[in-house]
Amino acid sequence: MRLENKVALVTGGGTGIGRAISLKFASEGADIAVSSRNIDNLNKVCGEIEALGRSSLAVAADVCKKTQVESMVKKVIDKFGRIDILVNNSGTSRMCPIMEFTEEDWDMVIDTNVKGVFLCTQAVAKDMVKNKYGKIINISSTSSLGAIVIGQSAYCSSKFAVNGFTKACAKEFGPYGINVNAIAPGRIMTGLVYSTRTPEQVEEFIKVGTESAVLGRMGKVEDIANLALFLASDESSFITAEIIASNGGRTNLMGR
Amino acid sequence: MILKEKVAIVTGGGTGIGKAIALEMAGAGADVAVCSRRLSTIDEVSQQIKEMGRRSIAISTDVRIKGQVDSMAEQVVKEFGKIDILVNNSGSGHMSPILEMSEDNWDMVIDTNLKGVLLCTQAVAKYMIKQKYGKIINISSTCALGAIAVGQSAYTASKFAVVGFTKASAKELGPYGINVNAIAPGRIPTPMVYESMTKEQAAAFLEEGKKSTVVGKVGTPEDIAHLALFLASDDASFISAELVASNGGRTNLMGR
Numbered sequence: 001m002r003l004e005n006k007v008a009l010v011t012g013g014g015t016g017i018g019r020a021i022s023l024k025f026a027s028e029g030a031d032i033a034v035s036s037r038n039i040d041n042l043n044k045v046c047g048e049i050e051a052l053g054r055s056s057l058a059v060a061a062d063v064c065k066k067t068q069v070e071s072m073v074k075k076v077i078d079k080f081g082r083i084d085i086l087v088n089n090s091g092t093s094r095m096c097p098i099m100e101f102t103e104e105d106w107d108m109v110i111d112t113n114v115k116g117v118f119l120c121t122q123a124v125a126k127d128m129v130k131n132k133y134g135k136i137i138n139i140s141s142t143s144s145l146g147a148i149v150i151g152q153s154a155y156c157s158s159k160f161a162v163n164g165f166t167k168a169c170a171k172e173f174g175p176y177g178i179n180v181n182a183i184a185p186g187r188i189m190t191g192l193v194y195s196t197r198t199p200e201q202v203e204e205f206i207k208v209g210t211e212s213a214v215l216g217r218m219g220k221v222e223d224i225a226n227l228a229l230f231l232a233s234d235e236s237s238f239i240t241a242e243i244i245a246s247n248g249g250r251t252n253l254m255g256r
Numbered sequence: 257m258i259l260k261e262k263v264a265i266v267t268g269g270g271t272g273i274g275k276a277i278a279l280e281m282a283g284a285g286a287d288v289a290v291c292s293r294r295l296s297t298i299d300e301v302s303q304q305i306k307e308m309g310r311r312s313i314a315i316s317t318d319v320r321i322k323g324q325v326d327s328m329a330e331q332v333v334k335e336f337g338k339i340d341i342l343v344n345n346s347g348s349g350h351m352s353p354i355l356e357m358s359e360d361n362w363d364m365v366i367d368t369n370l371k372g373v374l375l376c377t378q379a380v381a382k383y384m385i386k387q388k389y390g391k392i393i394n395i396s397s398t399c400a401l402g403a404i405a406v407g408q409s410a411y412t413a414s415k416f417a418v419v420g421f422t423k424a425s426a427k428e429l430g431p432y433g434i435n436v437n438a439i440a441p442g443r444i445p446t447p448m449v450y451e452s453m454t455k456e457q458a459a460a461f462l463e464e465g466k467k468s469t470v471v472g473k474v475g476t477p478e479d480i481a482h483l484a485l486f487l488a489s490d491d492a493s494f495i496s497a498e499l500v501a502s503n504g505g506r507t508n509l510m511g512r
Contacts, residue, residue: 101378148420161420
């Protein structure tokens, strides 16, 4: 029980990677609050968490809205007393060539993926600083290591920003016993992949993802959940400000 | 005269690094449009360029506002017939600890430093694509290599994002003969440094900057201008999607 009695908040926890992380943490003894904009998905996940014998809370919230984020954090603390672990996993993507990107779509991606991380971190860290303990895990992307697909300029920029913010947070919160790291997942089949691509683009996504990984396979949501568990546990206490890739050893990356 | 007959736009061109770049490019033969929100400063620089025997216009522009950016690009093309070089240098350096950062301040930094780069790139690349030639240089920061100061979380996130956008732009615009690179300046005494910090903070910031380089000194705006000139020239034709640091070999950086 590597997270015995810990309290975790997972944004975007209703589906995909967020759901896998929530269930993994619960199976290791943590109580879980899940949030997203889709309460039906959240309620389903909460049912699964309770079936594992842990407590859960579903909070509908848009991470782009400061008041909703603050209200979400208050609800979690009201129920559980504190927050030990924050997983900033809420994310979105819009595929569009740079020259055709509308400001609206651009804002949507940057607000969800970057501002959402800022607002959630600010709201939760206030509590973690009081307790002098915390683990913050930001979900970035292998595109932030240079593996960029045409049409992903906003998504890619946002994930680079998440890396930078991760390091800045690690620096500012380190003195308070708070570890802040990011995970750069490789190509993993989730709802987000299907919802942002045409069937042809999905096929291409799978082909390139498989061929470019030295392990010759796409990732699974459990791959990311396992890493998140390690970073959420006290076994990783000396690790902070790190961007750790779980991407099958994807080659041809330009680290800078 | 390695920029003979070239036309360059430099945003944030009225002071500091932008001013040094604008003057250096003019000195190398380019006609230069200087843009920022501070008309008095860009008028002055524009005047200096004319005295060097080159053509120049000063355009008051807020890079966060699409209408103003589009109009700026139009004006430059109207005046000079084309745009060969775009230096995305406009930046905001507002400092604030994460827990105290207001949404307004966050937005100001992200909008100026990241969205400004998107909007200017979109507006200018339109013309570069038609002529199948262009050089785009984005001013990032050594904080994007991991050298982060407390209070710079928004700035850091934005400068990481600029690197990501640089690579994405390089990938998408490469087929059109357009090179896109970023410069990561080290610590350099510029008006932005003094405007975003107290006198004591600025002194400590620059002192720490001096000590952490292998050359034992802070940089000058001209150091950055020399690099920008090289990247703007055809000598650098095989370089794209690169982040080049000019920071005195600052040590202890974490590239990821």
